[in-house]
Amino acid sequence: MSSTPLLEVNKLSVFFHTRAGVTKAVDGVSFSLNQDETLAIVGESGSGKSMICHAIMGLLESPPANIESGSIYLNGEEILKCSKKRMRQLRGDSIAMIFQDPMTSLNPVLSIGEQLIEPLIYHSNPIKRLSRDKAQLRAIEILQEVGIQNPRERLNDFPHQFSGGMRQRVMIAMALIGEPKLLICDEPTTALDVTVQAQILELIKNLQKKLKIGVIFVSHDLGVVAGVSDHVLVLKNGHSVELDTTEKVFYETKDPYTQGLLAAIPSGPKKTSETELDERPLVEVSNLNVFFKNKSQAKEKIIRAVDGISLEINRGEIMGVVGESGSGKSTLGRSILRLLPIQSGEIIFSGVNLTALPPKELQEFRKKMQMIFQDPYASLNPRMTVYETLAEPLIFHRVTNKKNITSRVTSLMNEVGLPKNSMHKYPHEFSGGQRQRIAVGRAIGIKPEFIIADEPVSALDVTIQSQILDLIVGLVERYSITMLFISHDLSVVRSVTDRVAVMKSGKILEKEKTELLWRKPKNQYTQNLLRSIPIPDPRKERARLLSRTEQD
Secondary structure, three states, X not given: OOOOOOEEEEEEEEEXXXXXXXXXXXXEEEEEEOOOOEEEEEXXXXXXXXXXXXXXXXXXXXXXXXXXXXXXXXXXXXXXXXOHHHHHHHHHHOEEEXXXXXXXXXXXXXXXXXXXXXXXXXXXXXXXXXXXXXXXXHHHHHHHHOOOOOHHHHOOOOHHHOOHHHHHHHHHHHHHOOOOOEEEEEOOOOOOOHHHHHHHHHHHHHHHHHHOOEEEEEOOOHXXXXXXXXXXXXXXXXXXXXXXXXXXXXHHOOOHHHHXXXXXXXXXXXXXXXXXXXXXXXXXXXXXXXXXXXXXXOOOEEEEEEEEEEEEEEOOOEEEEXXXXXXXXXXXXXXXXXXXXXXXXXXXEOOEEHHHOOHHHHHHHHHHEEEEOOOHHHHOOOOOOHHHHHHHHHHHOOOOOOOOHHHHHHHHHHHOOOOHHHOOOOHHHOOHHHHHHHHHHHHHOOOOOEEEEEOOOOOOOHHHHHXXXXXXXXXXXXXXXXXXXXXXXXXXXXXXXXXXXXXXXXXXXXEEEHHHHHHOOOOHHHHHHHHOOOOOOHHHHHHHHHHHHHHO
16 A cells, blocks of 8 residues: 555635625545545534535535635645646546435436446546447446346436435446546435445445545444444534544544434434333224336336235334335325325224225314425425424414414424524525424424324434434323334334334335344344344444355
């Protein structure tokens, strides 16, 4: 290994200049990265993680962003002083990035094959340019390397025809096809279930060793960081709080902020109530079937999203639903609330058959059933203030009158931990955690009996995630709410649920009390899911990933 670092970042400062003033997104951060090493960058939302990555890539929007000071050297070359043409060459040859959301990063109107071969045909370095035929062969090879089955046939498919995990593999293929020296991974596994997450992490680690590349790995999941990184940089409000080896950060840190991040990792039940659960079911699902027609292929195919499911959810309990992407978790939740058409089966809510209710009577039941969606930014109306968002369901369902609405909204904001002075702000003016608090407030405001929480904390960092989970559990216990909690994060599910149902391909394979399921899973699929959970312990997690790689 060369004594010169692959990447050197020295006292980097990135400020945003707006009408509201100056925001110091990154303030005097320094670190280095050697070839064949992985540096993890962790911290809460807004700590400056992605800003550092965008600065290295030359992708900062200026204005409002401005690099105030500092230097970035890649293989000894100062890239902050490079021309735009030279930066395009570096991005095509030396630096590549895997973005958090592949669906918004891939071009929806170009086939996967066309997007993969484009940089090879139009490469900035003439020596590396390939003919279309050779570029296509290379694209097939890289798709095979990242685990895409039938790569030759799938070259002509479009992004929407791939699952989330497959799209992330395609993003990795696009990043690696130019054989970069530096790979930046910005939350590459955030929205993936544990089994696909484990596959993606093993894939990045194996390709890193094979191609001898340096990796910057940005993540809020400290269990993932424990397994993949050699060093960890901890950021807070744009400042470097700590930079050391992974084991020293996890085992020997004395910094209160880092200790707070580590303490926020889910590690056991959050529910404190010791009262016996009411075993009378509030929701009874019997032989529920929800099918979709997939017309994207040459031959129409029936997808059995929910296939003959029967399930009881007792009053006052939190029932967890887990499974891989495409297992039918979200479809089951939306079907129970009658937000999707069902083919057959019954849904009994508090003794009333919802499947037999006409639309007008079903609307009356909406007051008793609410939903917290995965992405609060997409589910909140961008043209409505917090006040209007929280007030609307209260007025519509006649929970309160217009005279008392302001005091009721204020009380609701206090319950979910929102500052009173933010009442007239819009969703885009809040952080991800605050937007999720608004979504929780909207769901509990009308005091429903039943709530479905669909991946409510998947995109949040560990400290905000912990706060939202504490909030949800506290409200459930305070108001005796029954909940169906859907998540791909098994550590989160374990921390908040009473019972868990495991889904695969539209069917429930196993149902059991949460701790008993963790101790004695009966189904092989459940065992595989639990084995894939990242462990927030560097030594154990690396050993686990190594053993999985050797088995493969």
